[in-house]
Amino acid sequence: MTAKVLVLAGYGLNCEEETLHAFEYNGLKGNIRHINDLIENPAELKDVQILVVPGGFSYGDDTGSGNAFAQKMKLSLMDQLKQFVARDTLTLGICNGCQILANLGMVPGFDSKYGERLVAVTYNLTARYQCRWIDVQIESASPWLDGASSMHIPVAHGEGRFMMDDKTLKTLESNGQLAVKYVKPDGSAAGGQFPYNPNGSTADIAGITDQSGKVLAIMPHPERGMFTWQRDDYTELKDAAQREGKTLPETADGMALFKNAARYFEVAKKDVA
Amino acid sequence: MPRIEVLSHPDDGRAKQIEKALNAKGKKTSVRVVDVYTSEHEKIASKDFIESVSNPVTQQVNVVFDNFDWALEIGFLPGVTDNVGHTAQEIMELIGADNDNQCYSARLYLIKGDVNKADIEDLSEDIANKLIQRVSIKDAASFKKDGGMGEIIPKVVLDNKGAAADEVNLDVSDAELEIIGKDGIENADGTRRGPLGLSLQYLHAIRDYFQNVEGRAPKDIELETLAQTWSEHCKHTIFASPIDNIKDGIYRHYIKRATNDIRAAKGEKDICVSVFSDNAGGIIFNDEYLITDKVETHNSPSALDPFGGSITGIVGVNRDCVGFGQGAKPIINRYGFCLADPRTEPEYYRDKNKTIPILPPKTIMNGVVQGVEVGGNCSGIPTPQGFVHFDDRYVGKPLVFVGTIGLIPREINGKPGHIKGAKAGDKIVMVGGRVGRDGIHGATFSSVALDEGSPATAVQIGDPITQKKFSDAIVKEIRGKGWYNGITDNGAGGLASSVGEMAEQSGGFHLELEKVPLKYPGMSPWEIWISESQERMTLSVPKENCQKIIDFLAKRGAEATVIGTYTDTGRAHITWNGETIMDMAMDFLHDGIPETPLTTTFTEGGEAEPDIAEPSDYNQTLLEMMGRLNICSKEFVATQYDHNVQGSAVLGPIQGKGRVYAETSVSKPVLTSEKGVVLSQGLFPRYSDIDTFYMAASALDASVRNAVAAGVDFEQLALLDNFCWCSSDEPERLGQLKRAAEAIYDLAVLYGTPFISGKDSMFNDFKGFDADGNPVKISAPPTLLVSSIGVINNVDQAISLSPKAVGDVVYLLGETEDELGASEYYDHLGHIGKNVPKVHGPRNVMLYKIYCTAAKKRLISSALPVSHGGLGVALAKKAIAGQMGLDIDLSSIDLRTDKALFSESQGRILVTVAPQNVKDFEKAFKKFHHVRKIGHVAHSHKLKINNVLDVEINKLDEAYKAPLRDY
Structure with a gap:
């Protein structure tokens, strides 16, 4: 089948191009769509299998990150969004997209009750924007994360701290929705410790899913860690490979999400790297 | 009147940082943060609005506040750009309020604990700027008595009952x-x-x-x-004027001529496509694209409002990129700050009565760092490259450099991408934000020294989201439709400047000034015309396309307005509701400026070489050097800047396992092309104390050498010049300027690295009063920033600074001479000296060419150019970056060890080479007689040099990272 990707843009979202590239690299086809164009023609969602709210700074993070953009979507697209996730589709929110999905209540979506705001993604404990490479551990049955157990990818945000009440946290945990957690490079728990947990996030949470696992909201940027040349240790890896006479793999950890999306819809990669 | 107060949870990160700041002053407190929104429209009290500005999980809205001792509220003064308020206003429109209902934001801190009113006032000094913000403080009792902070609506009320334009009598004494x-x-x-x-x-x-x-x-x-x-x-009169016997002036004689000579010599290998004629310079990237670059300064505004000055600067230079050719896409931002020591609080005032103190260096540093952060991050442009440099003479006037690199197809709509031009009959279309009184006299203000009379309205705050809405629409959607003939930025001078410049292409203009959309009513026509309100561009659009552009931009949440017509009448003509208020010849406007011949003098500076004792404890000396402000890590800046958005980062600002702050970056802006963009810069202001010739030559050499070391193709490297001078009405300063220009002409031509764009700022002087009320003038040292931009043919040839493996051989390329004049080492010991580093051009050309060949063959494992602090500092940085020991022997350098370690001789690169590449490496460099094998990467965790220095890496690491870690 030919699954179609729609990556949202507009009002300060800014990672749409590299995010679409990530899907296209895996043989998927799609479009970047300005939010106002989608609001004008929401029926387009019916032809789409993968919806992505990419990273960025919608409305400059003013009034709380993702808040204004979520309101814009809620006022004009909420029914269509609910219909979209009710179909066999995948939804991804990265960074600002993660904040938007949380504010829309597309996650955690307990018992498919989308629209309920139970999780906040708020100011880093350092009150500073943090752009750095981190390690995450993955425990999830989400199709987005199939086969991945850890990833070395970057974060870049001022408001990445997941907060919620204890009841929500317990439910997320028992449902297996705490998909992505910050860890130390050796794989042990970050335990809230900066910089391994870069924002003070509750329970070291870096990303959560809805109950079905098909909606993923993740703060780190897999699309900035999908090629080996993007990695912070690229020159170290390159040098080591040269000494050993090996060739470096073209792709890196972050590519897993996009590859999984293609696999989920049985799209074969156009050229095998 | 409705007022929405959003109380955040007690553990809010912003609150914690205020507590931390108070705690540092010995005050134990607990702080709550309240975001405040006000408007005259009742929709602000609606459920939809409240949901859009609050989060039910972590925040409460309009609850009764108790359990606090002090309330501190900070809001904006009327007319100051309030981005949060602007978003709130957009939300109101989204939920059904009619247009043009202003919303305003403020922040309230509720503070409990061991603090008095003076402490709160102190805190407000640290976190608010009274030039642009209002501060109200109440104790809990009055807060309760008054029922809160009270309602303050910072609405602009102007009363312009005057004539459309007043005549000015110049027939006076x-x-x-x-x-x-x-x-x-x-x-x-x-x-x-x-x-x-x-x-x-x-x-x-x-x-x-x-x-x-x-x-x-x-x-x-x-x-x-x-x-x-x-x-x-705007006119760069000092660079344009005849100077001594140089009739064509500094710019044409040295800068432009260098580029012309280089292009002629390169012939078919010329990389330049558009130089000095547009908002940025453009060189070839690959068959499909050009890359553009422009570096601006925003010094004067940053002295008064560091955040506003710097964000306006970065967002402004982004527009220079969008205004290049038919519109380039911003792909990388870069920055540079020259500041006074943030750990000091020097006492200077703008006025004799000592009522207006200058801002403390720490406040300036935090503000300018944050301005680029918000401007760049919100715009989705990576900021991987820059520097922070310290000298206490920047105390009254910091230097803020901001640059943007752009990407543009070589062909757009069947025409070269860099070609554009307004045609007679085209409509003048203003795009973006509305016009207010902000920035009135910004251009004239930055051309004079900063003193008491400096206008506050010259300060403005950028709005990156408003800009992103239209700039994305232009470069990603509209550009390819061929709807406009010309495009330029509305920067300094506002419409007066942008329309005036574009009208030179058509031969005149007629502007209907009353059509310009305003932020608030009541402005005088002359204010509208010269206002520097940000986030605007000016297009020239054939009549039949105007509505298409207006409609398209409306769908992208951006405003466009037809405000006049480009003509070929030769006249600059403005009407206000039909009445002519300006009508003069275009020729006079642009060429009527009288020529002012300049004369110069020059005296070499410095003192005799000092007779210094050799250090008794080299370990201690090196540790002290590592902690000097111009050497220590600026990681706190790098991690605040999003340096990997657009997915293009290859080599970033933090390199190696040991996280060393690097001043060179490599990016891969086209994901499907293996080519990369290499960026760096060089800057040595203190050398001006001895001779500006070598200050300039060193800046240029370092800028080139940094890029070469990272793997750039030396043949595809271009430069940008930013002169930040002082007292440029004094012959001696002009003499220093001329010498600097001579130096960079010579060296650029020798290197074959053309200048493609530049900017100068000639009066970086602070005139004020000291603690005793005595007049003082503090001039920034003559500063030349040379920025480099080049192409690396494949990013897999990029070379980082960190050593990769134990056993690798360490080589020093280039000569180390007795050149410590104005060095970090001499400054550390309280001397200036005389032997400022010279630059050996021909030797360097040979080195850089051979290095390029070796880099392409991947013979070099790591490279770090030797710069501020010399070889000792470079070795230490390498050890820290790799977290690997180094065993070094400098006995082949014929200098006393401290001079060998800390000499700042230019033209040097410190490299490590894998054992299996040593033979090929030495063969490649056979003809270059300035290669020294000085040691190897060791198993130990120590840096060992000459049996005189033996220090653990973790100590070096701490000395290097501690000074600016907590900023």
């Missing part, structure tokens, strides 16, 4: 003319409108023109227009 030039046109009530920055000579030329040619007195708007257009900031 020279003394009166001088007052007009310095303090501005007189209002009816005797007040003045602010500096025109026009000299007596210029005012005479204007008076004569209007008397003899137009036969009337000039109108205020005409005089303001000429002041803008002829300002040093």
